[in-house]
Amino acid sequence: MSYAYRALSFTTFVSEYKESMPETTLFELTLPWLQATKDFMLAKNSQVIVHCLYQGVEGGRGEASALSIAWPLVHTFDHNSINDNIKTNDKNSSQVIISALTSFYSSVTAPIFFTSVTKGMLHKLLFYIDKSSQWTSMQLGAFEEGMVAQAIGEYFTYQRIFSQTDNAYQVGISDYAQYYKQRPSQLRNTLKRREKKLAKVHSYRIDIVSDIDDFPSAFIAYKAIYQQSWKGNEFSFKFIEQVCLAALVENKLRLGLLFVDNEPAAAQLWFLQSATPSGHNDEVKGNNRQRQTTASIFKLAYTPKYQQYSVGSLLSLALSEHVISQDNVASIEFGMGCEPYKKDWLTENRTRNVYQVFNPRGIYGKLVILRKLVLSRFVNRLLGK
Numbered sequence: 138m139s140y141a142y143r144a145l146s147f148t149t150f151v152s153e154y155k156e157s158m159p160e161t162t163l164f165e166l167t168l169p170w171l172q173a174t175k176d177f178m179l180a181k182n183s184q185v186i187v188h189c190l191y192q193g194v195e196g197g198r199g200e201a202s203a204l205s206i207a208w209p210l211v212h213t214f215d216h217n218s219i220n221d222n223i224k225t226n227d228k229n230s231s232q233v234i235i236s237a238l239t240s241f242y243s244s245v246t247a248p249i250f251f252t253s254v255t256k257g258m259l260h261k262l263l264f265y266i267d268k269s270s271q272w273t274s275m276q277l278g279a280f281e282e283g284m285v286a287q288a289i290g291e292y293f294t295y296q297r298i299f300s301q302t303d304n305a306y307q308v309g310i311s312d313y314a315q316y317y318k319q320r321p322s323q324l325r326n327t328l329k330r331r332e333k334k335l336a337k338v339h340s341y342r343i344d345i346v347s348d349i350d351d352f353p354s355a356f357i358a359y360k361a362i363y364q365q366s367w368k369g370n371e372f373s374f375k376f377i378e379q380v381c382l383a384a385l386v387e388n389k390l391r392l393g394l395l396f397v398d399n400e401p402a403a404a405q406l407w408f409l410q411s412a413t414p415s416g417h418n419d420e421v422k423g424n425n426r427q428r429q430t431t432a433s434i435f436k437l438a439y440t441p442k443y444q445q446y447s448v449g450s451l452l453s454l455a456l457s458e459h460v461i462s463q464d465n466v467a468s469i470e471f472g473m474g475c476e477p478y479k480k481d482w483l484t485e486n487r488t489r490n491v492y493q494v495f496n497p498r499g500i501y502g503k504l505v506i507l508r509k510l511v512l513s514r515f516v517n518r519l520l521g522k
Contacts, residue, residue: 140192140258142265147175147185147209154204159251163433163470164408165243169383171209177376178240183213185238186270190262192252206262208248209238212270235266236276242376244304244473245279245489259288267292273499278491279473289492299493303475307483308468313461317454324481328450335446339397343455346392349385355392356381358401359438362394366438377406377436384408391432391460395439395452403439403448407432407456409464431468432460453482 145153151168158168175185187209193202213234237246248259275293279302280286290296310316317325335341346355356378364370371377384390389410395403411430439449460466471479475486 138192140190140261142262142269143189143191144269145187145189147172147187150187150189150207150209154207154251157251159249160411161247162410162431163245164380164384164389164410165245165433165435166247166249167383167410170243170380171238173376173379173383174238174240174243176379177373178242179211180213183211185209186212188262188266190258190265192258203252205252205258206248206250206254208262208266210266210275211236211238212272233270233272234274234276235270235272237278239279240376241372243279244302245281246277247280247285254284256284256288256291259285260292263288263292267496271499272496274496275494276491277494279489280492281487281489286490286492289494293492293494295497296492296494299491301491302473302489304470304473304487304489305475305479305483306468306470306485306487308485310461310467310469313458316457316461319484321481324450328447328454331445331447332451335397335443335448335451339446340399341395341397341402341448343452344394344396345456345459346394347385347388347390349382352381352385352392355394358394358396359392359404359406362401362404362440363436363438365440365442367441368438381406391456391464393452393456393459395448395455397443397446397448401440402443403452404436405434405438405449405452405456406436407434407460409433409460409466430464430466431470432464432466434469434471457482 151172155168161167164170179185187207189204189208190206191203192205213236214232239246248262276299277289278286278299280289281304307316344351344355346352360371360374381390381392389408391407391409393403393405393407394401409430409432434453437449437453439452457469460469469483471483473489
């Protein structure tokens with residue numbers, strides 16, 4: 138098999154491949170999410186480069202016939218003037234950090250797989266990224282255990298796990314009655330008591346917004362709730378708004394609002410994604426590539442004024458019933474974090490890792506390896522860790 142490589146600006150990549158983007162397992166892996174991350178979440182001295190691996194070179198002329206993997210990565214430079222031209226061998230930058238196109242709003246990341254992919258193909262793309270770019274270190278992830286994480290661990294000699302996050306989830310949900318029965322009895326009883334108490338003292342209603350015409354007023358209510366909650370002001374409401382609007386266009390957003398006496402009291406953002414998982418090893422047979430709908434819980438907030446009624450949990454229950462019964466969701470996941478309350482709602486937990494790798498070819502890379510790896514291991518041995 139022959140391969141070819143191209144480094145594209147994000148603008149060029151979107152222009153060439155927007156209409157042929159593959160489906161993903163989570164909305165935060167889609168092009169609209171990546172676009173919003175680029176627009177609102179990057180440092181000024183950063184540039185997004187999409188590293189592309191093509192397979193099947195035509196006629197030996199260097200013209201790639203099919204895009205197989207596209208990996209949008211952020212190149213952060215040590216100077217403040219970056220344009221949209223690709224300069225992967227720019228000698229004017231002595232330090233470049235490469236990282237995934239992600240932010241603290243994202244719980245997971247992945248390359249974009251346009252075809253079935255093997256680990257060897259990932260090794261090939263990593264080789265091109267490594268050799269064609271000037272870089273000091275890379276921070277890649279968060280990834281679940283699997284082929285991408287294995288390829289990174291095998292290709293790079295100097296690497297470590299930079300951070301780990303938990304992801305609560307549940308799969309194999311067949312219907313709402315089954316899901317509700319699996320919840321702890323303490324949670325079910327608490328919700329019944331709090332709902333009864335709330336209905337006795339106040340009138341309340343729950344709206345689940347999935348229509349773009351209803352979004353402007355609903356988003357105003359969401360912002361009001363969020364700003365009154367323990368979370369305070371949002372880092373970028375523009376990012377939130379852009380990904381929500383993009384999801385609404387594809388019928389992939391469920392914005393839940395609970396009102397008490399017509400006052401916004403609780404809000405949640407859930408994303409839906411129906412996809413055939415991609416990036417399988419060629420040896421995996423087609424009967425394992427089942428289509429599945431996932432609901433991803435992105436944002437939760439409530440006003441302290443109504444905390445005594447568990448308005449956030451009541452809204453979670455209503456949204457769970459909606460996505461399972463009406464959207465035919467087969468799995469639900471909670472993004473990142475290991476907060477104890479998540480165990481009441483979802484039964485499983487997995488770890489996602491961020492990997493940091495270092496370039497030994499340059500002076501800066503050697504210094505980072507010495508400081509981050511060699512010295513830290515030496516200190517740990519002295520301390521008996």
